[in-house]
Amino acid sequence: MENPLFRLIRFGWGLISLPDQVKRLIFIFVLLLIGWFAIRSRLVPETFGEKGHYRRAALEANAALPVAYVGQSDCVLCHEDVGDLKRKSYHRSVTCEVCHGPGAAHLEDPETNLLFQPKERGLCTLCHGYNSSKPTGFPQIDPMLHNPNDPCMMCHNPHDPKPPHTPAECGACHGEIARTKSVSHHASLACTLCHETQEIHKENPRLAIPGKPQSRAFCGTCHGETADSPKHIPRVELDSHGNGDLCWQCHYPHYPEVF
């Protein structure tokens, strides 16, 4: 005798008028779906969805990760001298751990967890190596030309960097412009001819920004038709040449060209 329950199922199965294959597949899919809900009811992480589509406890877990960096204000509590020196220097905006690495362990036990002291030229050139896309005026050097082989610290204190003596040439800081000009038709013209510069600019550039030519008439003092300048200098009709636009909109003053 067949179990009446099976008979009932068999009977019900027969009532649904779908091909046998499809019925079995639907059955499997329903099982899968039930299985998925069953798994889901067990395995969804506990705090999931409390604040959004994520596990809220992840916030605490991340907050509990060990802290590696502490910030400059903690360092200067003990290293007051370095702090005082650096605060007034060019490096005031560069914090301690940028150069010395994460300091949390050092804070716990300064004597045993000594911090790294970067002595190689490579550290400084990460920021100061020449790159034409850095903003104008950011102090840059060409590591191959700027006192090669000597460690930077020989001449610059990392906590108070400044040129050891006032540079004689504008090119010490404006190297790119100086090099460009030196091979141009304007090579013979001194920078100060066009830029009125106070001496202090070479010690602390931002205290006094040099002036720049303002008008067409300035270039006209040499290039105007009637200018009182050496004969070999090419002349233009000052009133009409170049539609009256500023000369340096078409001619780069540090490397003037004729198109």
Added chain:
Amino acid sequence: MEHLFEQLQQNFSQIVGYIYPNEIELHWGILIVVYPYITGLVAGAFILASLERVFDVKEVLPTYRLALLTALAFLIVAPLPLLAHLGHPERSFEIMITPHLESAMAMFGFVYLWYLLVVLILEIWFEYRGDMVLWSRSGKGLKKYFYYLLTLGSLDTSEKALWFDQKAVKFITIIGIPSAFILHGYVGFLFGSIKANPWWSSVLMPIVFLFSAIVSGISLMILVYGITALFRSKQIDMVCIDKLASFLFYTLIIDVSLEVLDFIHRVYESVESIHIMEQMISQKLFISLVVVQLLIGTLLPLTFLAFTKLLRFPDELKRLIYFVTAILVQIGIFSTRWNVVIGGQLFSKSLRGLTHYKMELLGIEGLLISIGLLIMPLVILAILIKILPPWQDRTAAVS
């Protein structure tokens, strides 16, 4: 700390121009290259299979079942690179049980599941059901029960039932074609919709992805079909492989035209990013884009295929040419994925500099894992072929 400085210095020496600090490390590495590559193979193999069923291209019948199994083998592996990339593979199952309904990234889960469960597995099941019943009847011991389980107990082999199976296969294939388009079009969409990235952001992206997927799928089937024939010491069906090669030729032409269109479009538009793209192509991507993708992976195969069409070669030579072409196409498509994924991260969002990708060797996002993930589908395919022999040599072919 010191080694970090050294690493930073080394990276710096590879950087050109100005980049933002967070761009020095690429976040999507080789695993994310492998992912679209594999999904592309799935979609391509499936579309090839559908040629036989829906468009009634009888010549490619010998590859029909093989293509289905290949698609399945690669589909099983497709999400693994993503899960490995999540960083916590042991937790990755959580994304399956807490699906996100709005995230474009999470959409892959749904597309994948649909494709796996509703398209591929169902189609394979209907296609093989009749055979499985036979194997269950003739098998002994465990084998008998194994196939019985696979049939889900649906043992009816009457004409009507088998007829229904074939109808179901056809119906699923018809649903399957748009699904395959969605599967890989989706991957292209993910990249194409990132509007902040000028290398990716393009409406053509999903379509370009799709056609390169079809190209890669067909060339993969040439390889798989050739190699399995070799192992079974069977003669390769020249009619079939000629047809495959023709399809490869035509789709490759469409694929190239689309890419060229995309290229012309970009050059003509010349938005501000064009200069950095130009630099990137001539410096960082020269080998992988110009040499590998364009010359080795596209123009060379096109030339080879054109020759087989124009000239009369002996069959042996033709097979060899097809084979080499298929391998070149695979290399080309892999570098296509590489150029999209890695290329899109090599230039700075400042559009003023280029960064550098340094591949790991070990580690969960490294080269070794990626090679493993590329071999895995082949192993799975070998097992699938053992379980569900796909051979339908032409003489024995049924309707």
